[in-house]
Each structure stands twice: as structure tokens, then as C-alpha cells.
Amino acid sequence: MNAVTPTGNGRLRAERVTLAHGGGGKAMRDLIEDVFTSVFEPDGLEDQARLSHEMLAVEGARLAFTTDSFVVQPLEFPGGDIGKIAVCGTVNDLTVGGAQPLWLSAAFIIEEGTEVALLRRVAAAMRRAADQAGVRIVTGDTKVVERGAADTLFVTTSGVGVIPAGRELAAEKVRAGDVALVNGVLGDHGAAILAARGDMVFEADIRSDCRPLNHLMEAVIEAAPGVRCARDATRGGLASALNEISQASAIGIEIDEARLPMRAEVKGVCELLGLDPLYLANEGALVLFVPEEQAEAALAAMRSTEAGRDAAIIGRAAEMRSPRVVMHSLFGGSRIVDMLVGEQLPRIC
Amino acid sequence: MNAVTPTGNGRLRAERVTLAHGGGGKAMRDLIEDVFTSVFEPDGLEDQARLSHEMLAVEGARLAFTTDSFVVQPLEFPGGDIGKIAVCGTVNDLTVGGAQPLWLSAAFIIEEGTEVALLRRVAAAMRRAADQAGVRIVTGDTKVVERGAADTLFVTTSGVGVIPAGRELAAEKVRAGDVALVNGVLGDHGAAILAARGDMVFEADIRSDCRPLNHLMEAVIEAAPGVRCARDATRGGLASALNEISQASAIGIEIDEARLPMRAEVKGVCELLGLDPLYLANEGALVLFVPEEQAEAALAAMRSTEAGRDAAIIGRAAEMRSPRVVMHSLFGGSRIVDMLVGEQLPRIC
Structure with a gap:
């Protein structure tokens, strides 16, 4: 577990998210790299993660795959926030099926005008929860919608884990x-x-x-x-x-x-x-x-x-x-x- | 490819989605099973998919994992809809990394009041696109938010594929x-x-x-x-x-x-x-x-x-x-x- 959660690369200057941050260009790259990637995987996060794990190659092991969207309101509450819940919820979904969670994806739908500081807190909470669970957030996406088209922030996580051979909970x-x-x-x-x-x-x-x-x-x-x-x-x-x-x-x-x-x-x-x-x-x-x-x-x-x-x-x-x-x-x-x-x-x- | 796309089990009577359809109880189960599960996987879809694939066990094969949220507006347009785009987008994300796409997850954030008929059309389009690509939608989630908190429908898909041993696109x-x-x-x-x-x-x-x-x-x-x-x-x-x-x-x-x-x-x-x-x-x-x-x-x-x-x-x-x-x-x-x-x-x- 990292003692200090990384806090971004400082390249994003904006205080609030604009539609340009969802447009596929430079602004979007700055948002993604500064607020999310550098916190989740400081060595870089690809649009598509390519992963190896020795357990995958074990005869009889199966892959577990699950997804959940999170729309909790308020976004921050005593004991957690939407980011922590998005990581724990998907980790626990895998867990109850008997899987050992390995990797998560995180997709963010962000309302125009959302404070960047909020996104940074959410990302940090996600990294901390991932560290606690021993999983990695290996891929992600951001979309920005105009003011009024979403309620600040929705987060969707998916999770992949491995069910050891012979383990069958049902x-x-x-x-x-x-x-x-x-x-x-x-x-x-x-x-x-x-x-x-x-x-x-x-x-x-x-x-x-x-x-x-x-x-x-x-x-x-x-x-x-x-x-x-x-x-x-x-x-x-x-x-x-x-x-x-x-x-x-x-x-x-x-x-x-x-x-x-x-x-x-x-x-x-x-x-x-x-x-x-x-x-x-x-x-x-x-x-x-x-x-x-x-x-x-x-x-x-x-x-x-x-x-x-x-x-x-x-x-x-x-x-x-x-x-x-x-x-x-x-x-x-x-x-x-x-x-x-x-x-x-x-x-x- | 299936000639006929399954169209649900008919158990959901409502014409529009209410908050009760997101509450974790019977109404939610009816929505999920009738509109989504029975179309994606008529034999039943678990909250968590447990998957085996011979390619996973090949030495040197890697797993590809990607995610995207879709917020396209309008939801239906000439040549496609948000469902088709959500399947094709994630399939193509895996594809360009050299992966052979296998499985998708689908998470839906639905605004209260959304027409059930729209959701059925979207689900059918997803199934057709998945059939065309030769992938399966194996797990999913639905959340319902109150009127005004989202713009009708957002869809997040994640995808898992296998990169054959030795294939390295970069x-x-x-x-x-x-x-x-x-x-x-x-x-x-x-x-x-x-x-x-x-x-x-x-x-x-x-x-x-x-x-x-x-x-x-x-x-x-x-x-x-x-x-x-x-x-x-x-x-x-x-x-x-x-x-x-x-x-x-x-x-x-x-x-x-x-x-x-x-x-x-x-x-x-x-x-x-x-x-x-x-x-x-x-x-x-x-x-x-x-x-x-x-x-x-x-x-x-x-x-x-x-x-x-x-x-x-x-x-x-x-x-x-x-x-x-x-x-x-x-x-x-x-x-x-x-x-x-x-x-x-x-x-x-």
C-alpha cells in the first residue's frame, strides 16, 4: 500500500470542467492524465490495458467479470465518497462470486462546471481503496456533458478477477x-x-x-x-x-x-x-x-x-x-x- | 448470428421507468430480466459473469481490458443508436490493441420517466451488434436517477479480450x-x-x-x-x-x-x-x-x-x-x- 496517494501532474490549470475537457483533444488529455491517470497508475495508463497474470494460465481457473454504475447522492458522505464506493462495490461483487479481484476500469461522466478539486478527491479515494483491496485501476474513460445533463458526476467501474480452479460458490x-x-x-x-x-x-x-x-x-x-x-x-x-x-x-x-x-x-x-x-x-x-x-x-x-x-x-x-x-x-x-x-x-x- | 433478436420475457408492464426500477427489489429485477438479460443472454445473466476460454490458458496470451461511457445525443440517429455505439466502440477499442474481443459488460444510467420501449430498442441494437462482432454481453447493471439528474440514458460498456501470444501492436x-x-x-x-x-x-x-x-x-x-x-x-x-x-x-x-x-x-x-x-x-x-x-x-x-x-x-x-x-x-x-x-x-x- 502506498503511504501517500499521488495527486496528479499539475498540468490541468482549470478549476472547473468545461465541454472542451470531453472533446477528444488536448484539454481532455490534460484532464485525464493530471486528475486520473497519474493517480491511478503513475507509470501511465493506456486506453486499453494489456495484462498478464500467472493465475490466468492455470488450468481450470476462470475469469470473473462484473460492472456497476454509481450515482450516489451526495457524492461525499461520512465514511466515503462515490469513488471509494465505486472501487469497493466492484471489488466486493467479484469477491462474493469467489473471485480474487485483480483489475478495475473506471469511467466518469462529468457535468460541465464540476469542480476539478472534487474530481481529484474522488480519484484519490479510488486509489486508496484500490490499494487497500490490492487491485489496480488499469483503464478508464471520461465524458463531459453540458450543464444540467447529469448530476455532477457518475462513475462506472468494471472489475476482472480470477476464480481459482475448483472454487465454486453458488x-x-x-x-x-x-x-x-x-x-x-x-x-x-x-x-x-x-x-x-x-x-x-x-x-x-x-x-x-x-x-x-x-x-x-x-x-x-x-x-x-x-x-x-x-x-x-x-x-x-x-x-x-x-x-x-x-x-x-x-x-x-x-x-x-x-x-x-x-x-x-x-x-x-x-x-x-x-x-x-x-x-x-x-x-x-x-x-x-x-x-x-x-x-x-x-x-x-x-x-x-x-x-x-x-x-x-x-x-x-x-x-x-x-x-x-x-x-x-x-x-x-x-x-x-x-x-x-x-x-x-x-x-x- | 441470430436471425431474430430476442425481445424480452414480457414481465415488465410499465411503459416508463420509475425510481422503483432502481431500488434493488422486484421492480428492478423485472426491468433487468425483461429488458436486458433476456435479450443479451436468454439462458440467464449473473450479476457476476464467470468465464472460461481456452485462449486464456495459452502461455504468453494476455488479457485486454477497456471501458467507455457513452453519452451520445440524440440517442438514436441514422445508422445506429447509443446501444450499437456502446458495443461497437468497446469492441473496436479492444480490436485496435490487437485483442480478440470476447466479453462485454453493460451498465445503464436511466433517467426516471424514460420510455421502456426506448430501452428495448437499445438492448436489441446491442445484441445485434454483439452478434455481428461475435462477442457476448455477459454482465450488467442498471441505475435509475430522478427526473432531471441525467439526460435520459447513459451507457457504459467495458470489454475483455485476449491478445494472442506474440502479438504486439504499439x-x-x-x-x-x-x-x-x-x-x-x-x-x-x-x-x-x-x-x-x-x-x-x-x-x-x-x-x-x-x-x-x-x-x-x-x-x-x-x-x-x-x-x-x-x-x-x-x-x-x-x-x-x-x-x-x-x-x-x-x-x-x-x-x-x-x-x-x-x-x-x-x-x-x-x-x-x-x-x-x-x-x-x-x-x-x-x-x-x-x-x-x-x-x-x-x-x-x-x-x-x-x-x-x-x-x-x-x-x-x-x-x-x-x-x-x-x-x-x-x-x-x-x-x-x-x-x-x-x-x-x-x-x-
């Missing part, structure tokens, strides 16, 4: 009796964004959980090689992640409300606003299923990592006549946890 | 005496977009040249294995592509105006509007440099393909004290062709 593999674990407290990202929007009547000291989860995942796989599947609980929250797994595996899932790790502040925000924390977005939380006999090893492995300090066993897969996600509540009852219907919070990531 | 390899070729008429895309914007005082029957160039490139490499480098002449046009090559190789480039293939209609539009056709964007044009003794073979190979019917030799690399791009004009003079300064046309791709 929701379809979950069996009755498998244990469900999460790596940490739930809902921090959603609550932090809500608070950061400033249209709340309260102030809450909640930071987004935005962070890369690949090192945690590797630790779990080493300790509990039978891990069935993992899912990051982003848009739609834990509830959506569990429903997707339940549907794919055609098996029921029971979780215990009492075991869900959650901050009092986040519970408070949800009560105040009538939100269900199970649907709050996370950017550094995953749920995974392991065979019962490996559950304690998986839990210990998670807790040995920074991103898994608050890990917990939250429930298990169970035969059900009609497979659903069911939550046993604090008060002894139980309720069905359905897929999110309608929108809860727009532009959460 | 602008740095261009030597004095190498011959420059283009595959077809120049400026059609830029002129078509200008005309399609409807704010011109003329009507012109010009279609974008938007098309995949990978099959053409493979034909050239087979016929002229010594090809030094290729560059697609997109934003900034032929002038920018040649300047990039000249700078990277520190060698001068001379081109002959009389040899540049260009439609009379495009010349007319440029004269009328005071535009320099050398800077007009293309979406299906590339320039490449080959050793002199392979120039005729390369030309014949290009002309044997659909996308190279109008191929021409346009100039050559030459020693110059201060390496520049110089054009010998129709009238016997010559002028320096510089990098584009400022913007010519915003949102051309």
Missing part, C-alpha cells in the same frame, strides 16, 4: 442446515447517506461501512473451504440478498432478529423514519452460508479481519414447503421477509 | 517508411450526429459508420503480420489518432488530402459549417501502419471485408526534425494537422 449449493453469517453491523451505509442528505430532522454520527471485503473472504475460504455462497447486501439490503439466495437454492432461510448486528443509532434512524433496517443498503457487508460444521471456523476467520470484527451467525437454511425468508423476532413471533417492493431510497449507491 | 513500433491506411470513408458518424440534431439548416442523407472492426482487423493481421499499430479514429477524428501515434512513436506522419476517402455529403456539411473533417468523429474507422512491403496485402485484406470496402492508403511515417502530422493538400501546399484544441462537437459518442 446460491444453488445451499442446503438445509447450512449456517448464515454476516461480517458486521448492518445498515450503516444507508443510514449514513440518509443523514448526509441533510433533509433529516436529526443528526446522527453514522459512517458508511464502505470497504473492500476480498481479504476477509479469502480468510473465510481458507478456514471454511466448504463455504457455499456469499452475497453482498447492497441495494435492497440483507433482505434482498437472502431472498435471492432462497430463490436460487429453492430453500427456506430463518434468521433471528436478536442476532442481527446493528448499531443503536441505525435502529433509531429506522424507527424515526419508519424504515426497515433489513432493507437498508450496505457497502461493506456480506452474508454467507457455510456447512454447519464449519460455521465456527468461518466466524473466527471473519473476526480475525478488520472488516469482520462484528461478524455474527444470524440464522440458517431450512426445509420449508414454500421456501421463504422468515425472521424470528425479538418478541417470539416470526414474519416473512419479502423482496423489497418499490423503492426505499433512491441513489443510495 | 504506436511506438512505427518506423519511417511505414504506410498508413484507413478502412473506409471518414467523418460519417460526426456528420450524421450533426444532421440528426436537427438544428442544422440542411438535410443530409448521412448514416453513422458505427460498426465492429474486429473481423477486418483479424483479416489484416493475417495478410500483413507485420502491422505496427492501429488506432480507432473516434473522438477527435483521424487528426487526433494520427497525432497520438506520432507522439508515441516520435516520428512524423505525412498524409495526402487527395487520398482521404470521404463522401461528398460529408465534405459539404463541413464546408457549410466551417468544420474540419479531419476532426470529425468516426465509429467504424481505424487507421493502421504497416511496413511498406506489406501495405498492398493489408489493403487487399481490408477491401475483402464489409467494413473495409473503401479502404485506402493515405500516407506514411517519415523522419522529421520535429515530428508532426503534415497534410499535403489538394492544391500542392501542406499544413500541420494538430491535436484538437477545445471541443468540436460535444456528446458525439
Whole structure:
């Protein structure tokens, strides 16, 4: 990890982005090289990256490939910004499929008039998150649209990783009796964004959980090689992640409300606003299923990592006549946890 | 190539996109599966693609990885739409680096209120272009932003391809005496977009040249294995592509105006509007440099393909004290062709 994040080559003098910075000429080159390339890859970034990696040549290894656009509002919030989320989100997408993330691309759609200083902060955050995850941002693109045609900045990252030979995580593999674990407290990202929007009547000291989860995942796989599947609980929250797994595996899932790790502040925000924390977005939380006999090893492995300090066993897969996600509540009852219907919070990531 | 492009599973009933379609729940799943997944990969598209390809395991083969956001306005124009351009642009980015394109990702940022029918047309165009190029769209993402936060639709594609062992195209390899070729008429895309914007005082029957160039490139490499480098002449046009090559190789480039293939209609539009056709964007044009003794073979190979019917030799690399791009004009003079300064046309791709 670099101790100091590179901060550009100083060639771009403009304070704000103009349409000329998207025109394909000199101004665009200055923007790209000064603000992005020199931060991501000081030795130079090609329009097209050409990459070798010994793991690619291993018989049976597969390539993982994923993409996400990020439109989070506000662009900067406690615990992160659109750049950090764009790197962590794509790293985590690869991670939950069992891939070891290697390379990212980053494409920026920039509104005319956007402050160059903002772009520099976003690029620096991306580099720091990439360093933390141990990935490289190897190619990119910028487009500039006229004032009013976009809301300041959208970032799209794609990621390429390698799935080692023989590793096969899939929701379809979950069996009755498998244990469900999460790596940490739930809902921090959603609550932090809500608070950061400033249209709340309260102030809450909640930071987004935005962070890369690949090192945690590797630790779990080493300790509990039978891990069935993992899912990051982003848009739609834990509830959506569990429903997707339940549907794919055609098996029921029971979780215990009492075991869900959650901050009092986040519970408070949800009560105040009538939100269900199970649907709050996370950017550094995953749920995974392991065979019962490996559950304690998986839990210990998670807790040995920074991103898994608050890990917990939250429930298990169970035969059900009609497979659903069911939550046993604090008060002894139980309720069905359905897929999110309608929108809860727009532009959460 | 599929004769019939799949048109969705019919599950999405809405006529316009709402914020709920971006919320991570059922509505989002219906949008993604009906409009995109079932068209791109009827057998199902995972959030993360897991891919095997025998070429990846070949010693010395490298992975190529590239990305581009597309913000073209209008979204549909004669000869293409934002979807076709998003597929062809990324395929061609991989192509000019010597890669054989294999897989694409597609990320959509959609403004609330966008017509679902438009999205279906765009998805169908993407599938057709992917079929034409012989690539698969294997993963994707959708985000919905509120009305006014984006201009209807932005598309970001990323591409992964394989560079066969031993293939090394690079602008740095261009030597004095190498011959420059283009595959077809120049400026059609830029002129078509200008005309399609409807704010011109003329009507012109010009279609974008938007098309995949990978099959053409493979034909050239087979016929002229010594090809030094290729560059697609997109934003900034032929002038920018040649300047990039000249700078990277520190060698001068001379081109002959009389040899540049260009439609009379495009010349007319440029004269009328005071535009320099050398800077007009293309979406299906590339320039490449080959050793002199392979120039005729390369030309014949290009002309044997659909996308190279109008191929021409346009100039050559030459020693110059201060390496520049110089054009010998129709009238016997010559002028320096510089990098584009400022913007010519915003949102051309």
C-alpha cells in the first residue's frame, strides 16, 4: 500500500470542467492524465490495458467479470465518497462470486462546471481503496456533458478477477442446515447517506461501512473451504440478498432478529423514519452460508479481519414447503421477509 | 448470428421507468430480466459473469481490458443508436490493441420517466451488434436517477479480450517508411450526429459508420503480420489518432488530402459549417501502419471485408526534425494537422 496517494501532474490549470475537457483533444488529455491517470497508475495508463497474470494460465481457473454504475447522492458522505464506493462495490461483487479481484476500469461522466478539486478527491479515494483491496485501476474513460445533463458526476467501474480452479460458490449449493453469517453491523451505509442528505430532522454520527471485503473472504475460504455462497447486501439490503439466495437454492432461510448486528443509532434512524433496517443498503457487508460444521471456523476467520470484527451467525437454511425468508423476532413471533417492493431510497449507491 | 433478436420475457408492464426500477427489489429485477438479460443472454445473466476460454490458458496470451461511457445525443440517429455505439466502440477499442474481443459488460444510467420501449430498442441494437462482432454481453447493471439528474440514458460498456501470444501492436513500433491506411470513408458518424440534431439548416442523407472492426482487423493481421499499430479514429477524428501515434512513436506522419476517402455529403456539411473533417468523429474507422512491403496485402485484406470496402492508403511515417502530422493538400501546399484544441462537437459518442 502506498503511504501517500499521488495527486496528479499539475498540468490541468482549470478549476472547473468545461465541454472542451470531453472533446477528444488536448484539454481532455490534460484532464485525464493530471486528475486520473497519474493517480491511478503513475507509470501511465493506456486506453486499453494489456495484462498478464500467472493465475490466468492455470488450468481450470476462470475469469470473473462484473460492472456497476454509481450515482450516489451526495457524492461525499461520512465514511466515503462515490469513488471509494465505486472501487469497493466492484471489488466486493467479484469477491462474493469467489473471485480474487485483480483489475478495475473506471469511467466518469462529468457535468460541465464540476469542480476539478472534487474530481481529484474522488480519484484519490479510488486509489486508496484500490490499494487497500490490492487491485489496480488499469483503464478508464471520461465524458463531459453540458450543464444540467447529469448530476455532477457518475462513475462506472468494471472489475476482472480470477476464480481459482475448483472454487465454486453458488446460491444453488445451499442446503438445509447450512449456517448464515454476516461480517458486521448492518445498515450503516444507508443510514449514513440518509443523514448526509441533510433533509433529516436529526443528526446522527453514522459512517458508511464502505470497504473492500476480498481479504476477509479469502480468510473465510481458507478456514471454511466448504463455504457455499456469499452475497453482498447492497441495494435492497440483507433482505434482498437472502431472498435471492432462497430463490436460487429453492430453500427456506430463518434468521433471528436478536442476532442481527446493528448499531443503536441505525435502529433509531429506522424507527424515526419508519424504515426497515433489513432493507437498508450496505457497502461493506456480506452474508454467507457455510456447512454447519464449519460455521465456527468461518466466524473466527471473519473476526480475525478488520472488516469482520462484528461478524455474527444470524440464522440458517431450512426445509420449508414454500421456501421463504422468515425472521424470528425479538418478541417470539416470526414474519416473512419479502423482496423489497418499490423503492426505499433512491441513489443510495 | 441470430436471425431474430430476442425481445424480452414480457414481465415488465410499465411503459416508463420509475425510481422503483432502481431500488434493488422486484421492480428492478423485472426491468433487468425483461429488458436486458433476456435479450443479451436468454439462458440467464449473473450479476457476476464467470468465464472460461481456452485462449486464456495459452502461455504468453494476455488479457485486454477497456471501458467507455457513452453519452451520445440524440440517442438514436441514422445508422445506429447509443446501444450499437456502446458495443461497437468497446469492441473496436479492444480490436485496435490487437485483442480478440470476447466479453462485454453493460451498465445503464436511466433517467426516471424514460420510455421502456426506448430501452428495448437499445438492448436489441446491442445484441445485434454483439452478434455481428461475435462477442457476448455477459454482465450488467442498471441505475435509475430522478427526473432531471441525467439526460435520459447513459451507457457504459467495458470489454475483455485476449491478445494472442506474440502479438504486439504499439504506436511506438512505427518506423519511417511505414504506410498508413484507413478502412473506409471518414467523418460519417460526426456528420450524421450533426444532421440528426436537427438544428442544422440542411438535410443530409448521412448514416453513422458505427460498426465492429474486429473481423477486418483479424483479416489484416493475417495478410500483413507485420502491422505496427492501429488506432480507432473516434473522438477527435483521424487528426487526433494520427497525432497520438506520432507522439508515441516520435516520428512524423505525412498524409495526402487527395487520398482521404470521404463522401461528398460529408465534405459539404463541413464546408457549410466551417468544420474540419479531419476532426470529425468516426465509429467504424481505424487507421493502421504497416511496413511498406506489406501495405498492398493489408489493403487487399481490408477491401475483402464489409467494413473495409473503401479502404485506402493515405500516407506514411517519415523522419522529421520535429515530428508532426503534415497534410499535403489538394492544391500542392501542406499544413500541420494538430491535436484538437477545445471541443468540436460535444456528446458525439
